Amino acid sequence: MKEKLKSYGIIALGSVIFGLAFDWFFDPNQVAMGGITGLAQVINALLPAIPVGVLTIVLNVPLFIAGWRYIGFHLLASSLFSMAVSSVAIDLIAVVYPFGPMDPMLATLCGGALMGLSLGMVFSQGATTGGTDIVARLLKLRWPWLPLGKLILVPDGVVLALAALAFGRVEAALYGAVGLFVATRVMDTVLYGLDTSKVAYIISDQWEALAQVLLKEQDRGVTILRGQGAYTGRDKQVLMVAFKQRDIVQIKHTVHQLDPSAFLIVCDAHDVLGEGFGDYQKEEI
Numbered sequence: 001m002k003e004k005l006k007s008y009g010i011i012a013l014g015s016v017i018f019g020l021a022f023d024w025f026f027d028p029n030q031v032a033m034g035g036i037t038g039l040a041q042v043i044n045a046l047l048p049a050i051p052v053g054v055l056t057i058v059l060n061v062p063l064f065i066a067g068w069r070y071i072g073f074h075l076l077a078s079s080l081f082s083m084a085v086s087s088v089a090i091d092l093i094a095v096v097y098p099f100g101p102m103d104p105m106l107a108t109l110c111g112g113a114l115m116g117l118s119l120g121m122v123f124s125q126g127a128t129t130g131g132t133d134i135v136a137r138l139l140k141l142r143w144p145w146l147p148l149g150k151l152i153l154v155p156d157g158v159v160l161a162l163a164a165l166a167f168g169r170v171e172a173a174l175y176g177a178v179g180l181f182v183a184t185r186v187m188d189t190v191l192y193g194l195d196t197s198k199v200a201y202i203i204s205d206q207w208e209a210l211a212q213v214l215l216k217e218q219d220r221g222v223t224i225l226r227g228q229g230a231y232t233g234r235d236k237q238v239l240m241v242a243f244k245q246r247d248i249v250q251i252k253h254t255v256h257q258l259d260p261s262a263f264l265i266v267c268d269a270h271d272v273l274g275e276g277f278g279d280y281q282k283e284e285i
Contacts, residue, residue, distance in 0.1 A: 007125045008081060014121030015082045017114060018129055019089025024099045025111025025179075027052070031104060032163030032176030033115075034156025035129075036060055037090070042159070042166040051094075053087035063134045078127035079134065086129050108175045112182030119183065120190025147188050156180055198248055199269040202239040202255055203227070204262035211239055213254055218247075242269060 018037075026033045026041070033041055040055035060083055068076040101107075119129065128134050136151040143151070160180070164173035204210055207224075214220040225238040243251060248266065255262050 008078070011078060011082050011122050011125050011127050012085050014118045014125075015085035015129060016089045017118035017121070018086045019093055021111050021114035021118060022052070022090050023093040025102075025107040025114065026176075027094070028099050028101045029104050029107040029175075030167055030169070030172050031108050031111065031179060032160050032167065032172045034152070034159045034176065034180050036063070036159075037086075037129075038156070038159040038163060038176070042163050045166050051091045053089075053091035056087045056090070057083065066134065066138065078125065079129070082122050082127045082129050104171070104175050105178075108179040109182055112179035113186050115179065116183035116186025117190060120187040123187065123191055147191075150184065150188075152184055152187075153180065197269040198243055198245060199267050200239075200241045200243070200251055200255075201225075201265040201267075202241065202262055203236055203264075204239070204255070204259040206259040206262070207237040207239055210255065210258050210262070213258065214239070214241060214251075218250065218254065220247075220251075 022033065022037060022041075025031065032038060036059045037052065037056050039059060040052045043055050044050060044052045064076055064080065064083075122129055128137060135155045139151045139154065140146065157177075160173045160176045163176060164170050167173075202210060211222050211224070214222050220241050220243060223240040225240055227236040227238045228234065229236055241251065251266075252264065255264050
């Protein structure tokens with residue numbers, strides 16, 4: 001129960017940030033927005049009497065039914081909660097404090113970043129804000145290797161085109177495309193970029209001493225790979241070590257201290273699974 005409350009608290013905060021991003025940056029500057037909220041924004045431009053939040057709820061109904069059928073009840077329940085909070089936040093913030101217009105590009109960049117943060121928070125808890133977010137989750141069932149941010153670009157691109165027609169300004173859609181790009185990059189950073197793991201490949205004549213220090217003194221897992229120098233033809237032992245970003249300075253210092261002439265390659269590593277790192281999750285996004 002404590003974990004569920006924490007999860008729904010994060011979803012609620014992300015949903016409120018979503019509503020704030022819309023009311024502060026997108027709506028007052030007529031910057032088109034993707035997703036069902038963007039579609040609701042288009043309809044609201046044509047029929048101002050219907051609030052964006054109400055339209056968002058109505059348009060989401062068929063998508064939630066599809067999400068329930070193909071993705072499961074947890075997604076439905078948590079996403080309904082997220083959609084309700086974000087929709088209420090959009091209409092409530094607009095009434096309490098109507099934000100004025102600002103420089104469109106500044107609004108696009110800041111709005112996109114804030115939107116990406118909010119979506120990342122919601123998605124990290126296995127929920128969505130509804131709309132094309134659910135479409136993206138359904139697409140991920142077909143193409144699981146693609147990042148969620150890139151999948152969202154597909155349905156949102158269609159909504160941006162409709163927004164250009166509704167607002168009568170191509171600039172609205174172009175600004176929206178920039179905001180969408182920023183949002184997807186920030187969202188993928190929140191979802192995947194927090195996994196700041198690294199992997200190092202160390203080629204050294206002192207490989208035995210290095211392996212012992214890494215294993216016993218620094219408690220690192222070390223794998224020995226067999227290699228051969230293409231120029232010399234000599235056999236080489238390559239040490240492969242996975243570690244967290246915070247340990248990179250210590251690893252470099254250890255290698256330099258034991259063998260200043262060692263050849264060291266450090267690469268980014270994502271989805272590192274195993275002891276000391278993450279566990280496999282079947283429904284992982």
